[in-house]
Amino acid sequence: MSLTDELDQTMASGVDLRAMLDPAASGEVRRIMQICNACRYCEGFCAVFPAMERRRLFTDGDVSYLANLCHNCGACYHACQYAPPHEFAVNVPVSMAAARASSYAAYAWPGPLAHLFHRNGMVVSIIIALGLGLTVGLMLAMISPDLFWGVHIGAGAFYQVMPHTIMAAIPLGITAFAILAMVMGWRRYWQHTGAVWGGWRSVGDAVAAVAAMRHLGGETAAGWRGGGGCHTADDRSSNARRIYHQLTMYGFLLCFASTSVGTLYHYAFGWEAPYGLLSLPVILGTVGGVILCVGTAGLLVEKRRMNPAVRYETAGGMDNAFIVILFLVSFTGLLLLAVRSTSMMGLTLAIHLGFVYSFFLIMPYSKFVHGLYRFAALLASASESRRIQ
Amino acid sequence: MCHAAISEPVWDVIVIGGGNAGVCAAIAAAERDCSVLVIEAAPADMRGGNTRHTRNLRAMHDAPTDVLTDRYSFEEYWDDLMRVTKGVTNNDLAELTLRGSAALTAWLGARGVRFQAALSGTLNLGRTNAFFLGGGRAMLNALCRHAETVGVQFIYDAEVDDVQLTDGFCEGIVVNWNDRRLTLSCKQLVTAAGGFEANLDWLAEGWGDAAKNFLVRGTPYNKGKILRSLLDHGAKPVGALDQCHAVAIDARAPKYDGGIASRLDAVPFAVVLNKDADRFYDEGEDFWPKRYAIWGRLVAGQPDQIAYAIIDSQGVNRFMPSVFTPIVDDTIEGLAEQLGLPPDATRSTIDAYNAACPAGQIDQSILDGKSTKGLTPEKTNWSAPISTPPFYGYPLRPGITFTYMGVAVNERAQILMADGRPFANMFAAGEIMAGNILGQGYLAGIGMTIGGVFGRIAGEEAARVLNR
Numbered sequence: 001m002s003l004t005d006e007l008d009q010t011m012a013s014g015v016d017l018r019a020m021l022d023p024a025a026s027g028e029v030r031r032i033m034q035i036c037n038a039c040r041y042c043e044g045f046c047a048v049f050p051a052m053e054r055r056r057l058f059t060d061g062d063v064s065y066l067a068n069l070c071h072n073c074g075a076c077y078h079a080c081q082y083a084p085p086h087e088f089a090v091n092v093p094v095s096m097a098a099a100r101a102s103s104y105a106a107y108a109w110p111g112p113l114a115h116l117f118h119r120n121g122m123v124v125s126i127i128i129a130l131g132l133g134l135t136v137g138l139m140l141a142m143i144s145p146d147l148f149w150g151v152h153i154g155a156g157a158f159y160q161v162m163p164h165t166i167m168a169a170i171p172l173g174i175t176a177f178a179i180l181a182m183v184m185g186w187r188r189y190w191q192h193t194g195a196v197w198g199g200w201r202s203v204g205d206a207v208a209a210v211a212a213m214r215h216l217g218g219e220t221a222a223g224w225r226g227g228g229g230c231h232t233a234d235d236r237s238s239n240a241r242r243i244y245h246q247l248t249m250y251g252f253l254l255c256f257a258s259t260s261v262g263t264l265y266h267y268a269f270g271w272e273a274p275y276g277l278l279s280l281p282v283i284l285g286t287v288g289g290v291i292l293c294v295g296t297a298g299l300l301v302e303k304r305r306m307n308p309a310v311r312y313e314t315a316g317g318m319d320n321a322f323i324v325i326l327f328l329v330s331f332t333g334l335l336l337l338a339v340r341s342t343s344m345m346g347l348t349l350a351i352h353l354g355f356v357y358s359f360f361l362i363m364p365y366s367k368f369v370h371g372l373y374r375f376a377a378l379l380a381s382a383s384e385s386r387r388i389q
Numbered sequence: 390m391c392h393a394a395i396s397e398p399v400w401d402v403i404v405i406g407g408g409n410a411g412v413c414a415a416i417a418a419a420e421r422d423c424s425v426l427v428i429e430a431a432p433a434d435m436r437g438g439n440t441r442h443t444r445n446l447r448a449m450h451d452a453p454t455d456v457l458t459d460r461y462s463f464e465e466y467w468d469d470l471m472r473v474t475k476g477v478t479n480n481d482l483a484e485l486t487l488r489g490s491a492a493l494t495a496w497l498g499a500r501g502v503r504f505q506a507a508l509s510g511t512l513n514l515g516r517t518n519a520f521f522l523g524g525g526r527a528m529l530n531a532l533c534r535h536a537e538t539v540g541v542q543f544i545y546d547a548e549v550d551d552v553q554l555t556d557g558f559c560e561g562i563v564v565n566w567n568d569r570r571l572t573l574s575c576k577q578l579v580t581a582a583g584g585f586e587a588n589l590d591w592l593a594e595g596w597g598d599a600a601k602n603f604l605v606r607g608t609p610y611n612k613g614k615i616l617r618s619l620l621d622h623g624a625k626p627v628g629a630l631d632q633c634h635a636v637a638i639d640a641r642a643p644k645y646d647g648g649i650a651s652r653l654d655a656v657p658f659a660v661v662l663n664k665d666a667d668r669f670y671d672e673g674e675d676f677w678p679k680r681y682a683i684w685g686r687l688v689a690g691q692p693d694q695i696a697y698a699i700i701d702s703q704g705v706n707r708f709m710p711s712v713f714t715p716i717v718d719d720t721i722e723g724l725a726e727q728l729g730l731p732p733d734a735t736r737s738t739i740d741a742y743n744a745a746c747p748a749g750q751i752d753q754s755i756l757d758g759k760s761t762k763g764l765t766p767e768k769t770n771w772s773a774p775i776s777t778p779p780f781y782g783y784p785l786r787p788g789i790t791f792t793y794m795g796v797a798v799n800e801r802a803q804i805l806m807a808d809g810r811p812f813a814n815m816f817a818a819g820e821i822m823a824g825n826i827l828g829q830g831y832l833a834g835i836g837m838t839i840g841g842v843f844g845r846i847a848g849e850e851a852a853r854v855l856n857r
Binding site: 034035037038039041042043044045056075076078079080081082083084085086087088218219220221222223226228235236 | 432434435441442444455456503504505506507520522523524525526527530534643646648649650652706709710711712714
């Protein structure tokens with residue numbers, strides 16, 4: 001089926017994804033939710049349990065909604081009187097993680113590319129290798145080795161090794177595709193889960209929840225700040241994962257802002273990169289790059305420390321692949337800043353761009369989509385709560 | 390999890406039982422510089438007795454707090470307790486419990502226990518009860534963490550075999566741990582080892598053969614071994630053998646450890662039949678939170694200790710979903726057959742009930758007075774015909790949470806001998822002495838209050854005897 005066929009079909013007929021979640025994964029969530037809904041002790045922890053209480057039966061769409069609402073903080077596992085070795089064997093975080101991973105593939109657009117999720121680590125590695133090879137190759141093909149290995153200083157220096165039109169055209173094409181793919185994925189998610197638009201105030205709620213990761217560890221009498229974070233290593237809660245996640249997210253957003261400002265400079269003002277050390281794009285990019293490096297490195301460490309009981313290893317290493325490529329994007333960006341006045345600029349630029357292009361290419365088929373569906377779930381949850389109030 | 394070797398030749402305080410009461414006692418003693426060992430019968434994953442199944446504690450307060458709304462005065466709390474126990478209580482110890490409850494949430498909060506914000510809670514108990522964030526197991530995890538930071542040592546999977554007494558003075562205990570039989574010496578002993586609800590033979594002494602059909606909602610580790618040992622050593626018993634917290638739960642629940650999820654809230658909107666398809670009690674007598682605790686005894690009084698709640702498609706969504714899917718059929722006879730009820734008798738009981746129902750819609754938000762006319766017994770509220778298929782059925786059994794018979798204590802939590810004098814160095818807290826306060830009936834959340842208040846007292850008094 002071609003891309004346009006698939007697009008037409010999705011647009012025309014709505015989505016029937018009932019059979020698309022892994023039946024074992026969604027069945028386990030359904031089994032566990034029936035137990036949790038008769039207990040409800042965890043209702044103070046996060047948005048998952050109030051959302052569960054608003055339902056008695058759990059369709060695959062509900063399973064996907066709850067799974068994407070779950071932040072895998074582990075609080076409910078350590079609190080659970082029915083966790084193994086109890087015969088009910090309730091493990092909410094792991095069952096949700098399995099269903100969540102399955103939902104990413106279910107909503108992937110175009111459908112055939114859903115397979116990219118199944119061996120994600122390998123796919124990501126291959127795409128990075130190809131991206132790097134192509135970028136370096138392209139540059140070498142377009143310009144002479146003298147220029148590639150030359151020292152370039154001043155406005156337009158980067159474009160001595162790769163013309164701006166090409167440097168910008170590649171990501172523009174990739175980004176346009178990634179955005180289309182993610183919009184389609186979001187659409188499928190929204191229809192499948194039966195989410196309902198709850199107005200702009202719900203958007204505010206969802207943004208606030210994301211901005212502070214407020215659903216980690218529970219809203220207490222001390223307010224959500226009393227939540228205490230994730231139960232990463234054991235039954236004690238820690239804010240380490242929350243902090244590293246937020247460094248990653250804000251670091252990424254700052255880098256994105258840096259690129260956007262740079263684009264504006266180039267097209268609106270005709271100012272060509274590289275920009276001065278105290279210019280807005282460089283400051284945003286440097287700060288963003290540093291905290292993105294720290295955040296991703298921290299997340300990798302926290303992932304290793306995670307209690308095996310609540311850790312779900314995605315088939316094919318999707319989580320690690322995503323964190324590593326984010327780290328490499330930011331690290332090579334910082335490296336480029338460091339070596340941009342030397343003869344290593346050409347090679348470093350090529351490597352950095354290779355990572356950047358690869359990142360955007362795999363975006364719709366990587367862990368990146370967790371942000372998309374988590375936000376959609378938070379939005380739906382905020383809408384539901386507001387309607388009940 | 391702390392599995393340190395047992396390091397002390399003589400412990401200042403040994404606590405038997407690692408639930409709420411035991412850990413509160415351990416903390417209170419360790420904070421007064423006592424060396425403390427907690428001996429828990431369950432493996433670490435299943436530790437804490439019935440604390441893991443609890444959700445809240447009941448606390449008096451004269452003004453709103455961060456975890457409790459409005460006001461719950463001593464007088465109101467006292468009246469509530471007198472109503473459920475019908476006065477079968479030790480007034481001094483009851484007053485001590487209620488007054489001690491006022492400081493309990495702050496004391497626990499300062500030791501890492503987190504409470505839900507005051508306004509939430511599904512049972513509308515936010516005024517009288519403080520809810521642990523994540524329930525009793527999360528509460529206990531926090532408490533054990535704190536206990537470890539103040540130096541308390543824990544051993545798990547360790548069953549105390551005997552308490553060694555010489556002339557009424559406890560020298561130590563014998564414990565089976567790690568395939569070894571150890572004798573441990575202590576200066577003070579706190580027994581917080583729970584009741585005997587998981588000991589069906591002992592239950593049978595109070596309930597007869599009916600006990601074998603009971604399901605035990607609580608922990609399977611409360612076999613009453615320590616209680617038996619104390620009584621054998623001359624401790625004064627308190628409470629009747631058959632008094633307990635028992636509710637009607639889904640008969641398909643596990644034999645042990647089913648906890649809260651085995652609860653079934655269908656009764657007020659159902660008709661409940663015994664195995665002969667006869668009704669035996671007014672299902673709509675009062676709101677369910679005020680009546681659920683009597684239904685364990687009601688079902689226990691029926692032949693074979695089994696009953697069946699039958700409801701139709703109009704009623705099935707009126708109560709909280711339960712963990713077991715109801716048995717469903719398009720006809721009453723078919724449902725009866727599936728449940729193992731006599732189909733014709735079931736049909737005629739339902740027909741008679743339907744004919745006695747008043748006209749009009751029921752209103753579950755109030756005592757709506759929609760009573761049947763001419764039945765024995767009547768159903769006095771929420772009587773709606775069971776007539777819209779499909780029909781649903783839930784089997785019910787008595788589910789026992791904890792027993793009340795225990796050892797008598799004084800206001801210092803010292804265990805009393807048969808003649809009323811206290812043992813010099815033995816204390817009790819929690820279920821093992823709850824019968825001093827709960828002679829009968831139950832008040833939601835008071836079990837944890839008794840455990841917390843007397844756990845603290847036991848730990849503090851044990852330390853005080855040692856001049857700490």
